Amino acid sequence: LPLYLGFFEFVHNVRKRGKALLQSLIEVLVT
DSSP: OHHHHHHHHHHHHHHHHHHHHHHHHHHHHHH
């Protein structure tokens, strides 16, 4: 169970970081 929770937290962090990266990429493309 702790391993699953750690994996879920890892996936959440990757998604959050990926979303921020995508947003910055869109800003670069727009400007």
